[in-house]
Amino acid sequence: MAQSTGYNKIGAAVFISGRGSNLKSLIKFSKTKKSPISIEFIVSNNFKAKGLNYSRIYKIKKKVLNFKEKNLSESKLLYVLKQNNIRIICLAGFMKILSKNFIKKFNGKILNIHPSLLPKYKGLNTHKRALLNKEKYSGCTVHFVNSRLDSGKIILQKRVRISKSETETSLAKKILVQEHKIYPKAILKVFNL
Numbered sequence: 001m002a003q004s005t006g007y008n009k010i011g012a013a014v015f016i017s018g019r020g021s022n023l024k025s026l027i028k029f030s031k032t033k034k035s036p037i038s039i040e041f042i043v044s045n046n047f048k049a050k051g052l053n054y055s056r057i058y059k060i061k062k063k064v065l066n067f068k069e070k071n072l073s074e075s076k077l078l079y080v081l082k083q084n085n086i087r088i089i090c091l092a093g094f095m096k097i098l099s100k101n102f103i104k105k106f107n108g109k110i111l112n113i114h115p116s117l118l119p120k121y122k123g124l125n126t127h128k129r130a131l132l133n134k135e136k137y138s139g140c141t142v143h144f145v146n147s148r149l150d151s152g153k154i155i156l157q158k159r160v161r162i163s164k165s166e167t168e169t170s171l172a173k174k175i176l177v178q179e180h181k182i183y184p185k186a187i188l189k190v191f192n193l
């Protein structure tokens, strides 16, 4: 069983590359009584990620690594995560692929959120492809991370309807609203809460 932090919650790290709206929603959730996790670390591969501002706002430690030398960045990261007793990683708009070795060595759960109804539209440009294929629905998925891209066991999905006048931007926005809701729900589910 995962050890708890000083707050009696499981230490979590959120990995981001950009805006960090899912990070913000996870931070808010983590501060509620029902949350089993406490976010102790924000990790990014991008020094300019807007979401890193939440580190200052919410006084959460951060670690930025460029991932240019992936092995080196990952081993530094594994060290930091261990030092801080991090037992769950939530990828939230993190645009780097973690190596098999990292996934194997990290002693805990790794979750990701993806803006499509997996197994459909793995990878990038999900909204564009869903629209091009004239899908009636799209959505978002929270899943466990394994060594294959966007292919780990699905924890939770939410479907949204694609309207006739839908654009990539409107669809992304619509799905993001649901992402902010299902990520916390998926975490509760993972801990059987």
Ligand code: GAR
Pocket (backbone or CB within 6 Å): 016, 017, 018, 019, 020, 021, 022, 023, 051, 092, 093, 094, 095, 113, 114, 115, 123, 176, 179
């Ligand atoms: C979210 O839509 C997330 O699902 C997506 O990036 C966005 C990040 O937004 N993730 C991926 O595409 C991963 N392959 P945010 O930084 O505002 O949370």
